[in-house]
Amino acid sequence: MIDPRIADSFARQSMMTSLQARLIEVGAGRCVIHAPLLAGFQQQHGAAHAGVAFTLGDSAAGYAALSLMPEGQEVMTVEMKINLLSPAMGDMLHAVGEVVRAGRRLTIVRAEVVALTGETRKNVALLQGTMIGV
Amino acid sequence: MIDPRIADSFARQSMMTSLQARLIEVGAGRCVIHAPLLAGFQQQHGAAHAGVAFTLGDSAAGYAALSLMPEGQEVMTVEMKINLLSPAMGDMLHAVGEVVRAGRRLTIVRAEVVALTGETRKNVALLQGTMIGV
Amino acid sequence: MIDPRIADSFARQSMMTSLQARLIEVGAGRCVIHAPLLAGFQQQHGAAHAGVAFTLGDSAAGYAALSLMPEGQEVMTVEMKINLLSPAMGDMLHAVGEVVRAGRRLTIVRAEVVALTGETRKNVALLQGTMIGV
Amino acid sequence: MIDPRIADSFARQSMMTSLQARLIEVGAGRCVIHAPLLAGFQQQHGAAHAGVAFTLGDSAAGYAALSLMPEGQEVMTVEMKINLLSPAMGDMLHAVGEVVRAGRRLTIVRAEVVALTGETRKNVALLQGTMIGV
Incomplete structure (x- = not known):
């Protein structure tokens, strides 16, 4: 749960x-979010806008x-x-966030975003950043 | 024009x-985009999601x-x-993108995003990145 | 002083x-550092290693x-x-750091590094990051 | 070899x-470099300067x-x-670079830097970036 x-x-x-987007899994420094590739969030070539993968x-990294x-x-x-590793095309995007180091105030995180077309997976984006507790 | x-x-x-979003100005390595802060694109505290500023x-940097x-x-x-410099709250977001260096294939860009509440401006985000011509 | x-x-x-390296100027959210391009800090093509510009x-951003x-x-x-905008070649590197936003704990900074050959200036690197007071 | x-x-x-620094291993999208923590490359608190981990x-990511x-x-x-995950203190730094995605022109890379004090390992830095073939 x-x-x-x-x-x-x-x-x-x-x-x-x-x-x-749906929250699939979260806990122990890891979070998985799934979302469909929607028509209303595309860039000019029909892939999801980089802002969607971001x-x-x-969000996966933050949770x-x-x-x-x-x-x-x-x-x-x-x-x-x-x-950005390749255009975000297909049926679904899966984002997996994980904690690299949880400090007292700052938490270093990483996330991967993968596009799924049927059974085929393609790496779309790799993120690295910093979260803060407020 | x-x-x-x-x-x-x-x-x-x-x-x-x-x-x-509206394309306000573009040319000579500079682009300005304006967008309202919409109810459907918020994070959990009522500010625009970081993904909106991104x-x-x-997009301003890309154009x-x-x-x-x-x-x-x-x-x-x-x-x-x-x-991210401060939460994106207010009426409008203004994004200004500019080219730092236009190379033969890669272009280095920068962008600033500002939130406006009436006449008050607040810096929301600072971006730095790389674009490629395809 | x-x-x-x-x-x-x-x-x-x-x-x-x-x-x-010499500390040339510092104050009010700005710092300038100058350093010669030394023979012992080069990459394989005779330019300064990216680590020198970094x-x-x-350091300019930090101060x-x-x-x-x-x-x-x-x-x-x-x-x-x-x-990295161009290879760091020439006589001197000038680094200028500046504060974008000074928060209570985190400070967002930016820096530019320029290479000088005689009177000619060439942009070498652009940095953007986060400093913390400890 | x-x-x-x-x-x-x-x-x-x-x-x-x-x-x-010594090149310990390289091949198939992976490279390992080891280096001692030298007295001449420290910041003001006696740890290696962030520029050393960088x-x-x-370099590990590039190779x-x-x-x-x-x-x-x-x-x-x-x-x-x-x-930067923790100050770079100890006897040695080990840097491991790896390729995330090798494109036709651009290669996305990642690297980790670890400090060793005797048998104790501490994560010092995490890097993510882009390399180009020239």
């Missing part, structure tokens, strides 16, 4: 609702960080770097 | 339409790069780093 | 001594941040992104 | 010689990329992001 405070936080993000990767923070804290992104 | 190939490319990005900054590329080229993001 | 606590901190960095830009921190604090780099 | 073109390139980097991680490039190519860093 998913930690209720993270499920609640996720449910309050209207951005996740607009992207039809948004899903950033991975929050899963290790004390009760009552919220998480915010300090900074995030994304390398 | 805005370069028609950039106006066309922008118009084909359904992501820009969904964000109600998306607008990335700044494209404005210096030869006719017939398209632009893609290789990588982008964003530092 | 340069703030003595920053001059002292700089003088304690043996890395700066090895690079023959080191000078990172720019420290100049706005309360007495008694020290500064550490949380993260730094560097885009 | 280490690919001679990579051993040669490494040997021509005076920066690696100054850092007393330099070793960047990992080069190991997958065609004969006759050289490698240059386009951009690199480093998150």
Whole structure:
């Protein structure tokens, strides 16, 4: 079962609702989010906009960080770097975030975003950044 | 008047339409995009999701790069780093992208995203990255 | 005159001594460091190693941040992104660091590194990152 | 045995010689570099300067990329992001670079830098960036 405070936080993000994103797994410094590739979030070539991969990767990384923070804290992104590996095309995007180092205040995170077309997986983006508890 | 190939490319990005973003200015290695802060793109605290600032900054930077590329080229993001300076709250977001160095294949770009509440401006995000002509 | 606590901190960095770097200016969220291009710090093509531009830009950014921190604090780099614009060749490298936003704990910084050959200036690197007071 | 073109390139980097760095392993998109923590490359608190971790991680990532490039190519860093996880103190630094995605022109890379004090290992830095064949 998913930690209720993270499920609640996720449910309050209207951005996740607009992207039809679902929180699949979260806990112990790891978080998985799935979302379909929607017609309304594309760039000019018909792939998902880089901002979609960023948004899903950033959220997965953020909730991975929050899963290790004390009760009552919220998480915010300090900074995030994304390398785009291939255009985000297909049926679904899977974002997996994980904690690299949980410090007292800052948490270093990483995320991968993969596009699925049927059974075929293609790496779309790699993210590395910093989260802060507030 | 805005370069028609950039106006066309922008118009084909359904992501820009969904964000109600408007292309305000583009040319000579510079691009300005405005968008309202919409209810459907928020994080859990009621500010715009970091992904919105990323998306607008990335697009402004991308079109700044494209404005210096030869006719017939398209632009893609290789990588982008964003530092978040304050929560994106208010009425509007203004993203300004500019080219730092236009190379033969790679273009180094920068973007700033500012939130406006009435006349008050607040810096929201600073981006630095690499675009490629394809 | 340069703030003595920053001059002292700089003088304690043996890395700066090895690079023959000099603290030229510091104050009000800005710092300038100059260093010659030395034979012992090159990559395989005879330019300065990317690590030299990184080191000078990172230090200039760090002291720019420290100049706005309360007495008694020290500064550490949380993260730094560097885009390399052209090979670092010539006589001297000038690094200019500046504060973009000084927060209560985190300071967002930027730096530029320029190579000088006689009177000719060439942009070598652009950095953007986060400093923390400790 | 280490690919001679990579051993040669490494040997021509005076920066690696100054850092007393040794090329331990390279091949198939992976490269390991070891270096002692030297007195002449410290920041103001007696740890290695962030520029040392950057330099070793960047070089390990670069040679990992080069190991997958065609004969006759050289490698240059386009951009690199480093998150610093803890101060670089101890006896040795080990940098491990690996290729995430080798494209036709651009190669996405990652590197980790670890400090060793006797048998104790501590993660020092995590890097993610882009290399180009020239």
